[in-house]
Amino acid sequence: MQAAAAGARSCAVAKYTFRTMLCPLRVTPKDLASRFQVWQQRCFRVLAMGNTIIDHVISVEKLPDDGKVWVESKQKFVGGQGANAAQGMAKMGLEVSWLSRLGDDDEGANALRHFKACGIDTSFCIEVERAHTMSATVTIGRECMKRCCYMHKDERLLEYDVSSHINSLDLRSFQVLYTDGHQTDLALPIAQKAFDQGVPIIADIEVLDQDCRALAKLASHVIAPLEVLQELSGEADPARIVRLLSDREGKTVIATAGLDGSYGTSFQDPTVYHVKIRPECQAFDTLGAGDAYHAGYVAAVSRGLHLERRMALATSVAAALCETSGPVPSLEALRRFGCLLD
Numbered sequence: 001m002q003a004a005a006a007g008a009r010s011c012a013v014a015k016y017t018f019r020t021m022l023c024p025l026r027v028t029p030k031d032l033a034s035r036f037q038v039w040q041q042r043c044f045r046v047l048a049m050g051n052t053i054i055d056h057v058i059s060v061e062k063l064p065d066d067g068k069v070w071v072e073s074k075q076k077f078v079g080g081q082g083a084n085a086a087q088g089m090a091k092m093g094l095e096v097s098w099l100s101r102l103g104d105d106d107e108g109a110n111a112l113r114h115f116k117a118c119g120i121d122t123s124f125c126i127e128v129e130r131a132h133t134m135s136a137t138v139t140i141g142r143e144c145m146k147r148c149c150y151m152h153k154d155e156r157l158l159e160y161d162v163s164s165h166i167n168s169l170d171l172r173s174f175q176v177l178y179t180d181g182h183q184t185d186l187a188l189p190i191a192q193k194a195f196d197q198g199v200p201i202i203a204d205i206e207v208l209d210q211d212c213r214a215l216a217k218l219a220s221h222v223i224a225p226l227e228v229l230q231e232l233s234g235e236a237d238p239a240r241i242v243r244l245l246s247d248r249e250g251k252t253v254i255a256t257a258g259l260d261g262s263y264g265t266s267f268q269d270p271t272v273y274h275v276k277i278r279p280e281c282q283a284f285d286t287l288g289a290g291d292a293y294h295a296g297y298v299a300a301v302s303r304g305l306h307l308e309r310r311m312a313l314a315t316s317v318a319a320a321l322c323e324t325s326g327p328v329p330s331l332e333a334l335r336r337f338g339c340l341l342d
Helices: 002-025 029-042 081-091 106-117 155-159 163-167 184-197 210-218 226-233 238-245 289-302 307-322 331-336
Strands: 045-049 053-060 071-079 095-099 101-103 126-128 135-141 146-152 176-179 201-204 221-225 252-256 262-266 273-275
Touching: 045 081, 045 184, 053 106, 071 081, 071 106, 081 095, 081 106, 081 176, 081 201, 081 289, 101 106, 101 155, 163 184, 176 184, 176 289, 184 201, 184 210, 201 210, 201 289, 221 226, 221 289, 226 238, 226 252, 238 252, 238 262, 252 289, 262 307, 273 307, 289 307, 307 331
Parallel strands: 045 095, 045 176, 053 135, 101 126, 176 201, 201 221, 221 252
Antiparallel strands: 053 071, 135 146, 252 262, 262 273
């Protein structure tokens, strides 16, 4: 009888232990979907390329037409259009590799350390001997929400022959190629290679020279300021523009229009989506808002979201940026606007 009682106790303990082990697995379908999205996003590899610019940001109450003002704050950031977007993607949980030209100076070394600290793979970066990393001095008027950027580039950086780096690049391990539309001698042939290998291309277009027009044609997703797309299409109406430019299978075009939000559609989608800005956003620093929008959009693509929801997430990430000091949204602001998969 004692043996039977001991056996019963052992069975009870085993059953209790087994049930306890199973408790963490008792999740709702919503929890499972969320966990799958987290896993899916962490497995989503992005090769991002573009400018690395060391930003020296000066904030003032008002930007003077001619005169003197007191500086409210002075800060230094590792920025640049593509670099801002890449850092935003990393904060959103994506696996990001960064491709950019940097000088072999102290600024370049500091930038590489910073990217690595953000969890970004820098093995594709190109260090140019005896060249200075690009930099900028940015003045921001707090009340008028306007900015002035004074850019500096070392021609030795941009004259460096990148053909060997392009030829050795295999893009098939990446789910997406992102470009900020700059340094097209590097971006355009890599985008062509991605196009040939069937890798989707998400492109920002800020200027319209011949190379950028070619890049816009190659891109699967074009996200650009409304005024740029107006020039590209010859149209004025945002809805007509995105409809006209989304002209082939797999093509999505989004026009960002500042306080008017963004307009977007895809090939053969009967709807043009208009996503408004987040009205609760208390913007005090818009530097990098467009780059944050792109980071949010790439994260939304990794989650498999519908276009309207992609634009909504991108808008929320941009709003988080506008409530952050600097060109990359803080984790706290991203959580506040519901951008992260926790």
